[in-house]
Amino acid sequence: MLEKFLNIFRIPDLRKRVLFTFGILAVYRLGAWIPTPGVNAHQLELMFNQQSGSALGLMDLFSGGTLRRMTIFALGIMPYITASIIFQLLTVVYEPLARIQKEGELGRRKITQWTRYMTVILGAMQSIGIAAILTRQGLVLNPGAGFVLMTVITLTTGTAFIMWLGEQITDRGIGNGMSLLIFAGIVAGLPHGVVELVQKVQSDAWGPLTFLIALGLVAGMIAVVAFIVFVERSERRIPIQSARRIIGRRMMGGQSSHLPLKVNSGGVMPIIFASSLLSAPLLLGSLEWVQNNRLIQPILQALQPGYPWYELLDMLGIIFFAYFYVSIIMKPDDIADNFRKSGSFIPGIRPGKRTSDFINDILTRITLVGALYLIVVQMVPTFLISGIRFDKIWLIGRVFENLPNWMIHGMNVNFYFGGTSLLIVVGVAMDTVNQIESQLIMRHYDGFSPRSGRIRGRKTW
Numbered sequence: 001m002l003e004k005f006l007n008i009f010r011i012p013d014l015r016k017r018v019l020f021t022f023g024i025l026a027v028y029r030l031g032a033w034i035p036t037p038g039v040n041a042h043q044l045e046l047m048f049n050q051q052s053g054s055a056l057g058l059m060d061l062f063s064g065g066t067l068r069r070m071t072i073f074a075l076g077i078m079p080y081i082t083a084s085i086i087f088q089l090l091t092v093v094y095e096p097l098a099r100i101q102k103e104g105e106l107g108r109r110k111i112t113q114w115t116r117y118m119t120v121i122l123g124a125m126q127s128i129g130i131a132a133i134l135t136r137q138g139l140v141l142n143p144g145a146g147f148v149l150m151t152v153i154t155l156t157t158g159t160a161f162i163m164w165l166g167e168q169i170t171d172r173g174i175g176n177g178m179s180l181l182i183f184a185g186i187v188a189g190l191p192h193g194v195v196e197l198v199q200k201v202q203s204d205a206w207g208p209l210t211f212l213i214a215l216g217l218v219a220g221m222i223a224v225v226a227f228i229v230f231v232e233r234s235e236r237r238i239p240i241q242s243a244r245r246i247i248g249r250r251m252m253g254g255q256s257s258h259l260p261l262k263v264n265s266g267g268v269m270p271i272i273f274a275s276s277l278l279s280a281p282l283l284l285g286s287l288e289w290v291q292n293n294r295l296i297q298p299i300l301q302a303l304q305p306g307y308p309w310y311e312l313l314d315m316l317g318i319i320f321f322a323y324f325y326v327s328i329i330m331k332p333d334d335i336a337d338n339f340r341k342s343g344s345f346i347p348g349i350r351p352g353k354r355t356s357d358f359i360n361d362i363l364t365r366i367t368l369v370g371a372l373y374l375i376v377v378q379m380v381p382t383f384l385i386s387g388i389r390f391d392k393i394w395l396i397g398r399v400f401e402n403l404p405n406w407m408i409h410g411m412n413v414n415f416y417f418g419g420t421s422l423l424i425v426v427g428v429a430m431d432t433v434n435q436i437e438s439q440l441i442m443r444h445y446d447g448f449s450p451r452s453g454r455i456r457g458r459k460t461w
Helices: 002-010 012-031 041-050 055-062 078-093 095-101 105-136 145-172 177-187 190-202 207-233 269-284 296-302 308-329 332-342 353-385 405-409 419-442
Strands: 234-242 245-247 250-252 256-262
Touching (some): 002 012, 012 145, 012 419, 078 105, 078 145, 078 269, 078 308, 095 105, 105 145, 145 177, 190 207, 207 353, 207 419, 269 308, 308 353, 332 353
Antiparallel strands (some): 245 250
16 A cells, blocks of 8 residues: 555656645645734634534534634635536526536636636625624624725635635646645644543543543544445446447457446535535524514524524435536436447447436436435434424424433534534545546556555445
8 A cells, every 4th residue: 555655756747736736735724824804813712612503603614614713714615616506506597508518618618717706706795794793793803894895805815715726726736626625624623623522531521421422432433434435435337238340350349337326426515515505594694684683583593503494404405406416417318328329238228218217217216315325424413413403493392392302402522523524524535535546547557446456336226
């Protein structure tokens, strides 16, 4: 394994890509410590400790803790993710934009450019909202129009710079630029999470069984990592047979292969998309005029993290975006058409429409399994940390008052890596390994996996 790892630095081009990626990540982490002027950092830290489930707390995960410190990168890449969601939805429902996307590289460049403009607009809007929240909470040293303008310029510029850093990693680094930025932000908090767990063990924060609980947490995290790796590598393999053709004096084709369909093709993107959309009402509920509205305020209160309606919408959003993301990256009609052009076919299935329907049916079933897997990974830490407030359901909340306390108020077990962050870390790490391994194999070097083969998916589903 060490020899294969050293091969990365023996290839000049790959070595430059890896070092360039590390350099960009170092710049990103440096900017994560430059504070935004005019904010009372100490009072802001106290507010985050008291209101971990607020709108700012939800966004803090994807910004890598920069929002908690209110740095110039406080918005992170959330505006870019939201802008990407908007344009991906528009390409499905708006035909002119769909035609532009089908123009090839030129069309993709146009949509990418419009996504950048939308990112700046959304960043400015979120900056105004954050400035208003900070002012209302009394966290601003010199409130006024000057602070709002400075905050908008600082945070919007920081978001645009992060977007540029991610694009540079994608183009000149090892790929997955935006995902790697999220990965770097989450992993940077790992030492703090370990120290916090050790301090709880030393102080017996959970009573006489503190040590056993801590061991259970570590073992549980290892089990969740193993479960995530198992499902992420699982795939449904559709057998493919290529027809025999005579080209000149040689007979070509007649070989058997397979079409791999991953159980979770969307990776962590459905969770990120769902969380991004649900953060909008949370930010809206922090505005003063909304809090004074008797009609809107109860609705937004029910959409707070940990409340049943929020969790239900989060689950439905994960399922929706799992299917939506698969519909973008996997098109059964195009796959069936490519099979027809290449003379390949699925044994027992007629080419054309039948092949497309067969692939679509399999995608529908395994995508549902992948979406349910994401929901499980998302909900397990919710019960461990805060629970779900079933007793707050309108009209019928009293029915659930006799439920176990751990279901309503959680087990108060707060470990740094929750389900979402753990899924992001493991998923991005595996994608990065695949990227590097493909570069090694392309240059006739062995990959990381045993017997000099690529990392294989499990033929499980």
